[in-house]
Amino acid sequence: MDVLALSRLQFAVTCMFHFIFVPLTLGLSILTAFMETRYVMTDDETYLKMAKFWGKLFLINFALGVVTGITMEFQFGMNWAEYSKYVGDIFGAPLAIEATMAFFMESVFIGLWIFGWNKVSKKVHALSIWLAAIATNLSALWILLANGWMQHPTGYVLRNGRAEMTDFLAVATNPYGLLKFGHQLMSGYTVGAFFVMGVSAWHLLRKNRPDFFKRSFRIGAVFGLVSVILSAVLGDLHAVEVAKTQPTKFAAMESIWDTKKGVGLNLLLIPDPVKECNTVEQLCIPNAVSMLAFHTPDAEIKGLKEFPRELRPPVLPTFLSFRAMVGLGTFFILAALLGIFFSLRGTLETNRLFLWGMVLTIPLPYIANQLGWVVAEVGRQPWLVYGIMKTSDGVSKSLELGQVVFSLIGFTLLYGALGVIDIYLLAKYARKGPDDDLSAIIKPVRQEA
Amino acid sequence: MVFQVIWFILWGVLWSVYFMLDGFVLGEGLLHYVLGKTDGERRVLINTIGPVWDGNEVWLLTAGGATFAAFPTTYALMFSYLYTALLLLLFALIIRGVSYEFRGKVENEGWKKGWDAAIFVGNFVPALLFGVAFGNIFAGLPMDAAGYHGSLLALLNPYGLLTGVLFVLLFAVHGSLYAAVKTRGDLSARAAGVAAKLWPVLLVVAVAFLAYTKFATHLYDNYLSSPVLLIIPVLAVAALLGIRLFAARGELLGAFAASCLTILLVVATGVAGLFPNLIPSSLDPAYSLTIFNSSSSAYTLKIMTVVAFIFVPIVIAYKIWVYRVFRAPVTVEEVLGDRQAY
Numbered sequence: 075m076d077v078l079a080l081s082r083l084q085f086a087v088t089c090m091f092h093f094i095f096v097p098l099t100l101g102l103s104i105l106t107a108f109m110e111t112r113y114v115m116t117d118d119e120t121y122l123k124m125a126k127f128w129g130k131l132f133l134i135n136f137a138l139g140v141v142t143g144i145t146m147e148f149q150f151g152m153n154w155a156e157y158s159k160y161v162g163d164i165f166g167a168p169l170a171i172e173a174t175m176a177f178f179m180e181s182v183f184i185g186l187w188i189f190g191w192n193k194v195s196k197k198v199h200a201l202s203i204w205l206a207a208i209a210t211n212l213s214a215l216w217i218l219l220a221n222g223w224m225q226h227p228t229g230y231v232l233r234n235g236r237a238e239m240t241d242f243l244a245v246a247t248n249p250y251g252l253l254k255f256g257h258q259l260m261s262g263y264t265v266g267a268f269f270v271m272g273v274s275a276w277h278l279l280r281k282n283r284p285d286f287f288k289r290s291f292r293i294g295a296v297f298g299l300v301s302v303i304l305s306a307v308l309g310d311l312h313a314v315e316v317a318k319t320q321p322t323k324f325a326a327m328e329s330i331w332d333t334k335k336g337v338g339l340n341l342l343l344i345p346d347p348v349k350e351c352n353t354v355e356q357l358c359i360p361n362a363v364s365m366l367a368f369h370t371p372d373a374e375i376k377g378l379k380e381f382p383r384e385l386r387p388p389v390l391p392t393f394l395s396f397r398a399m400v401g402l403g404t405f406f407i408l409a410a411l412l413g414i415f416f417s418l419r420g421t422l423e424t425n426r427l428f429l430w431g432m433v434l435t436i437p438l439p440y441i442a443n444q445l446g447w448v449v450a451e452v453g454r455q456p457w458l459v460y461g462i463m464k465t466s467d468g469v470s471k472s473l474e475l476g477q478v479v480f481s482l483i484g485f486t487l488l489y490g491a492l493g494v495i496d497i498y499l500l501a502k503y504a505r506k507g508p509d510d511d512l513s514a515i516i517k518p519v520r521q522e523a
Numbered sequence: 524m525v526f527q528v529i530w531f532i533l534w535g536v537l538w539s540v541y542f543m544l545d546g547f548v549l550g551e552g553l554l555h556y557v558l559g560k561t562d563g564e565r566r567v568l569i570n571t572i573g574p575v576w577d578g579n580e581v582w583l584l585t586a587g588g589a590t591f592a593a594f595p596t597t598y599a600l601m602f603s604y605l606y607t608a609l610l611l612l613l614f615a616l617i618i619r620g621v622s623y624e625f626r627g628k629v630e631n632e633g634w635k636k637g638w639d640a641a642i643f644v645g646n647f648v649p650a651l652l653f654g655v656a657f658g659n660i661f662a663g664l665p666m667d668a669a670g671y672h673g674s675l676l677a678l679l680n681p682y683g684l685l686t687g688v689l690f691v692l693l694f695a696v697h698g699s700l701y702a703a704v705k706t707r708g709d710l711s712a713r714a715a716g717v718a719a720k721l722w723p724v725l726l727v728v729a730v731a732f733l734a735y736t737k738f739a740t741h742l743y744d745n746y747l748s749s750p751v752l753l754i755i756p757v758l759a760v761a762a763l764l765g766i767r768l769f770a771a772r773g774e775l776l777g778a779f780a781a782s783c784l785t786i787l788l789v790v791a792t793g794v795a796g797l798f799p800n801l802i803p804s805s806l807d808p809a810y811s812l813t814i815f816n817s818s819s820s821a822y823t824l825k826i827m828t829v830v831a832f833i834f835v836p837i838v839i840a841y842k843i844w845v846y847r848v849f850r851a852p853v854t855v856e857e858v859l860g861d862r863q864a865y
Contacts, residue, residue, distance in 0.1 A: 140577060141616065142617070147584055152610070159595055159600075161595075162591055162592070162819065163823050166592030167827060169588045170592035173581060173584045173585040173588040173589075174585055174830060178585075181577035182578040184577065185576075185577060185578055188573070188574065189570070189849065190848060239820065240822065242826045470599075470603035481606070481607075481610050496621075499625065
């Protein structure tokens with residue numbers, strides 16, 4: 075292993091770890107805001123208890139999302155100095171905008187939300203969680219525009235030995251980034267929805283606070299179904315963008331070796347990257363891949379053999395991750411539909427098998443989110459910025475092997491310990507159930523001192 | 524040219540405001556054991572910074588992001604050259620962030636003791652390392668055409684360490700004054716006492732720093748060529764003396780305000796001395812990273828200026844409002860009765 079390989083591994087480890095916490099933050103902040111809004115509108119204390127209970131889980135999760143996020147900003151400079159120098163004129167802007175526009179708003183209003191229960195009015199308090207939730211979404215927008223630029227560079231020119239921005243609007247409205255943002259947002263909401271459904275199911279299995287958790291479950295199920303369907307639709311539109319702008323990634327996602335028109339989708343497919351072909355191709359849906367890629371049945375799809383080997387991404391991880399992600403997404407639609415069905419019929423509690431299934435489903439949307447990023451980032455290889463800069467050219471020149479070994483070990487140990495503690499706390503507070511003592515919150519708003 | 528200067532000033536402002544705001548969190552945290560004697564008192568301390576610490580830390584992310592956007596070459600080289608020091612800083616900040624959130628989540632003596640230690644380490648280490656880093660930046664890093672010739676140990680040179688101690692003391696005085704303002708009774712009195720005891724030490728170290736700076740850096744060159752700039756260090760010293768004057772009269776809020784100014788002006792003193800360098804080379808000025816040879820294009824700087832001039836005032840407005848919402852001191856009774864508190 076050299077500095078490059080270790081830096082790549084470290085980026086993957088820290089990024090994927092950070093991304094355990096981000097999707098739940100996206101989903102649960104919106105759900106908590108919705109619940110608190112319902113409380114303000116109806117004065118029904120169950121909604122207040124919901125906002126407090128799910129909000130507490132949101133905060134335990136959020137803490138790790140924040141601290142592991144700092145690493146991401148530092149790492150571009152620490153390990154990828156050549157990259158930062160080469161593209162900083164463009165890539166730095168969305169990061170700085172993210173901090174000014176989103177991070178401040180998120181952190182300040184979450185602080186107000188945690189500590190402000192009896193310092194501001196009910197409405198202002200509910201507004202603060204909305205502002206925090208909107209800020210987390212804004213933050214996702216800017217970071218995905220930054221990533222979108224790496225996938226499909228727009229609004230730049232190569233000049234003065236680097237990439238320079240020529241059109242900010244082209245960077246900020248990059249369709250690649252915007253569709254990715256939509257797809258990611260809905261996938262994050264899906265994690266939040268299935269988290270709420272899963273934890274609720276666990277309590278319903280124990281006949282613990284059925285009213286509270288049936289209502290929570292229903293909110294999660296409706297939110298989840300809408301989110302996962304939108305995620306699929308936006309994901310499909312996003313795939314069109316990928317086919318258009320990143321032919322190598324698309325070919326790897328579908329494991330297509332030869333350029334053909336009207337390509338079908340083999341439900342059963344085993345790629346052989348060494349022989350550059352698929353050893354098994356079965357259960358073909360005619361023209362399906364061409365439809366997916368360009369929304370026309372006869373469209374031509376470029377195969378991997380069209381490109382030199384050194385410009386192709388690793389096929390197996392890209393292909394398998396994409397397949398698994400799509401499969402999981404389909405499963406989530408079914409699960410959410412069933413959840414709504416049982417919820418409406420009032421038979422949720424008696425379907426113990428379904429409830430157990432929902433408990434066990436909690437980790438799956440997390441996995442689907444991670445797989446999506448494997449497709450996005452592994453599929454982009456060998457490019458760091460598609461078509462402009464190779465990953466191998468982006469690494470810092472000044473690093474010594476020992477430094478990166480040390481940092482990788484440090485991150486692994488620290489993150490490992492924090493991950494265990496966080497899961498322990500999440501489980502502890504999820505199992506504890508809602509707190510009925512609202513005395514600390516419901517008391518007259520303190521008048522001006 | 525104009526935009527590079529604007530961004531140099533903004534760069535200095537972002538770092539100054541960051542140190543002013545996170546400074547009292549760092550200072551209170553590194554005095555966690557000195558100020559908080561009981562679990563109740565420690566919870567009060569944590570709750571004084573609870574609603575604001577995260578928002579304060581974002582100034583660091585913004586300073587980092589602004590360095591990336593406005594001076595990408597400086598961002599890239601600073602972060603990769605200072606790799607291991609920044610890594611330790613990062614680990615400490617990570618530990619600090621979770622310790623506030625996690626400490627109160629389990630009712631167990633050992634658990635709390637563990638997070639108390641994390642709060643101390645997570646605040647002390649960044650306070651020291653920021654000082655060491657800035658001391659070395661003031662003095663210049665050993666870099667030339669071949670790259671960087673330094674190491675983690677080389678950063679711990681006498682001037683770097685002295686700047687580190689200066690930062691620790693600045694933040695300690697700042698944090699104890701904040702604690703004195705934001706608490707009541709014994710805790711407030713103890714915090715004010717700690718500030719009073721540390722202040723003379725800070726004064727001595729500050730004088731030593733100003734003297735050593737003459738020999739270890741070129742920061743004074745700018746002041747010699749444009750003496751009008753001397754107003755910054757003069758005001759910094761005045762603010763430092765102001766802390767003592769206010770504190771002696773029992774005006775803690777005034778002392779804290781003076782301490783805010785001190786930190787702003789100390790950082791400004793250093794940054795004004797650096798101009799137009801962001802990181803000087805200690806080997807050969809030809810290899811210094813300046814606002815001219817490491818900046819983004821004029822177009823990007825223009826865009827970023829518009830963004831900053833729209834959003835920074837909005838941020839400041841809602842931050843001031845939230846500080847006002849939480850302006851009342853925190854008491855033990857309040858913390859013990861409030862399940863939402865840390």
